[in-house]
Amino acid sequence: MRVRKRKGAEEHLANHPQYVILEPEAAKGKWHELFGNDNPIHIEVGSGKGAFITGMAQQNPDINYIGIDIQLSVLSYALDKVLASGAENVKLLRVDGSALTNYFEDGEVDMMYLNFSDPWPKDRHAKRRLTSKEYWARYDRILCPEGRVIFKTDNRPLFDFSLEQVEVAGWELDNYTFDLHHSEYAEGNVMTEYEERFTAKGNPICRLVAHRDPQKNK
Numbered sequence: 001m002r003v004r005k006r007k008g009a010e011e012h013l014a015n016h017p018q019y020v021i022l023e024p025e026a027a028k029g030k031w032h033e034l035f036g037n038d039n040p041i042h043i044e045v046g047s048g049k050g051a052f053i054t055g056m057a058q059q060n061p062d063i064n065y066i067g068i069d070i071q072l073s074v075l076s077y078a079l080d081k082v083l084a085s086g087a088e089n090v091k092l093l094r095v096d097g098s099a100l101t102n103y104f105e106d107g108e109v110d111m112m113y114l115n116f117s118d119p120w121p122k123d124r125h126a127k128r129r130l131t132s133k134e135y136w137a138r139y140d141r142i143l144c145p146e147g148r149v150i151f152k153t154d155n156r157p158l159f160d161f162s163l164e165q166v167e168v169a170g171w172e173l174d175n176y177t178f179d180l181h182h183s184e185y186a187e188g189n190v191m192t193e194y195e196e197r198f199t200a201k202g203n204p205i206c207r208l209v210a211h212r213d214p215q216k217n218k
Helices: 009-014 031-035 051-059 072-085 097-102 123-128 133-142 156-168 193-200
Strands: 041-045 064-068 090-093 109-115 143-153 171-177 206-212
Touching: 009 072, 031 041, 031 064, 031 090, 041 051, 041 097, 051 064, 051 072, 051 090, 051 109, 051 193, 064 072, 072 090, 097 133, 133 143, 133 156, 143 156, 156 171, 156 206
Parallel strands: 041 064, 041 109, 064 090, 109 143
Antiparallel strands: 143 206, 171 206
């Protein structure tokens, strides 16, 4: 989600260290200490302006949420939503989602959300897609044994690619749908800004939930 540069965004993030982790490498293996509890840790890679991560935090106060985005201005808008919500179970990181193992210890994360990720449509860029087998290998490290990845997109070619990569990477599907909002999985769904926009246009939203296949990862 590209947005115009926001004046004062860096200062805005720096002024709220209770929500924005400015030295994420130092947090590796210490997330429960930072949150001050032993609740499950759920992360969203590509949190955009924060509608999803904030909504989830409000719905589930017994879960710790971490929103990740590399764009300074975007993350500052996410901080606005967190502050307005009053949710205390959210942290924000301005880091690249390709380097998650730098910020999370093996098995430290309980759930991952990938929402409307960049499709990188050219074949030569397939490895950059957040649902390529290369990325599933990284998720395998930071997720606990029972961990799940939940992926949503309106891009059908990317979704078809993702379904294939789940198997290639040695993971298994819990479930998937090509039209989330008209499926049995719609209840409790929290929408992102992109999702609200695409849904208003009548575009179907695809979603999958995957876990590691223990037999293939022995």
